[in-house]
Amino acid sequence: MGRPVLAAALGLGIALTGQHAQATGQDSAHAYAFAEDARRIEGAGSTADAVELEPGRTYRSTLPPDAKVFFRLELDDTGTAYASATAVPPSGTGVSVADGVKVTVEDTDGHACDADTATFGAPGSPHPVAAWAMREISPRRSVCAEAGTYYVTVERAAPDARGASPDPWELEIGTVSEPGTKTLAGTAAPEAWDSATPSPVQGTARRRPGGAGFAQAAPLGEGVWRDDIRPGQTLFYQVPVDWGRQLHVTAELGSSGTDASGYVASALTLDLYNPVRGQVEDLSLGYNGGQKSKPFKPLPPVAYENRHASGQQVSAVRFAGAYYLVAHLSPEVAEDFGDGPVPLTLRVRLGGAAQDGPDYAGSTVPADVFTVGGGDGLTSGGDGDTGDATLYRVLAAGGIGTGTALVVGIGVWTVVARRRGAGLSG
Known part of the structure; x- marks a missing residue:
């Protein structure tokens, strides 16, 4: 499946989810x-x-x-x-x-x-x-x-x-x-890991509308992702991070495109949560109408032994799975720059190599909470390309439309495939 078709399927699925939210009474833009x-x-x-x-x-x-x-x-x-x-x-x-x-x-x-x-x-x-x-x-x-x-x-x-x-x-x-592990795991956090901040991922940003809650968090892989966020709005995204991988994220607010002036000290807040919604890290970004960017502080690779660290930033990165990015734009931005949307860009990089997880003595509940795409990891190319199959699995597991978006995506793929087939045969 081509990336444009995948993007259309994801976007349509998220749009339908938003329609469902309105149908159930959540008609506020910020609900x-x-x-x-x-x-x-x-x-x-x-x-x-x-x-x-x-x-x-x-x-x-x-x-x-x-x-x-x-x-x-x-x-x-x-x-x-x-x-x-x-x-x-x-x-x-x-x-x-x-x-x-x-x-x-x-x-x-x-x-x-x-x-x-x-x-x-x-x-x-x-x-x-x-x-x-x-x-x-x-x-x-x-x-x-x-x-x-x-x-x-x-x-x-x-x-x-x-x-x-x-x-x-x-x-x-x-x-x-x-569950516990079959064999005694280490009782100390890894002493050494790459704490250098890499250069942000470059390339043309791809559109990915954020979700309105953890259950609707939009899946992101390695790459550059673009959305619009309004004052007072909160957007949710999820990044699958496997055992041994190291997540790096840089947030950017684009220029307002207006002649307005002013400054909001904490215009954007971006929180990172682990698969059980434990906060890992956060950042705050000031805004004066011009483009601004800021990265997360370096995070360690995902490892079971991180739980033995004294600081929460390390101990919270204790299992693989969906890590959530939650972006909130302060309502104060509207006072200086109007209530229109502000461009939001997230640059996501995954360092390190995927490793085997711990030898659990039983099953986690839910069963797939500490896995990535059924255990086969996230595939990505040097230009930020993300494996379509893996993103579909994350989409389904993340509850976007509870399968509806997946069915819609397959339907879109089928229609496009038939049109391509007809064009080739003609």
Whole structure:
């Protein structure tokens, strides 16, 4: 299949997904697209009433402004469990830069196994943010290692901060189960890795519309990708990163094309999340109407042993799978440069060579969460070309249209192939 046909299929699939979002009431240009199979549950005000979260399932709930909510996990003593919560404040509401979402995993005695907080940061505008926490089985940890009941608590990071929203927020909650390994893995993070920042990928940018949520994240391979982002909008992309590969990303905002002047200190924020929605890295890009660019700080190659590192930037790059890029443009940009779209370019480079993953003693849940394209990796050429078959698998696994986009893409391919065949036979 040719790249133009693939691009048309992907674009049409994403467009249909957007139509579905409007059909289900998400008609706002900045509405978050929740997973279509998310089960609606209510967070409990007490651990005694907490609803169980099943590994591999996605849930939708509500977070009140002034209280924490509890959910329950039933865990064995062999695997690591990850829980994430994506908080979605109402569009147009006020938020504090210090506010956000906090996720904690606790045992039945109230001891915290792990906790993480994600805040809105410098833009000070409402947009989806995600935090994660885990119950990890590790030689380095002696707490929370027993089989039994654990609780996931979700709460606001700073509900009393000045400017914090008084409204309830929507939540998207997910859990992932990771088994132990058959043989004892190393207990130290790799000491040496290439920490140099490579030159950004060059070439003509290809159009790829971003999705409106994690479940609709648009797949990107190595190359140069172009989109438009409006003030207040958040766009989602996913990059398949195999074991041993090293992800490098540079973000660019294009010139506004107007005579307006001004400066927005944190116009664009770009967050990188790992396959279980744990934040890996972020960057903030100022904007004065002219083109601006900034790369992520160097990240290590994906390795199981990274989990033993002390810093989150390294420890979060602990498994292969879909890594998510979440771009948000501050509403303040509209005050100086109008509410029209601003050109966004993402330059994606994958260094290193694919390697075998850990020898898991069981299956992960979901089964394919730490794999790339069914395990055969991401193929790419020197000009940023991406293997069509792999992107289709990522598209289907990523939930864009939950298969609809894939069917549409095949339909487009079939029509074009028949036309080509007719032309050749004629």
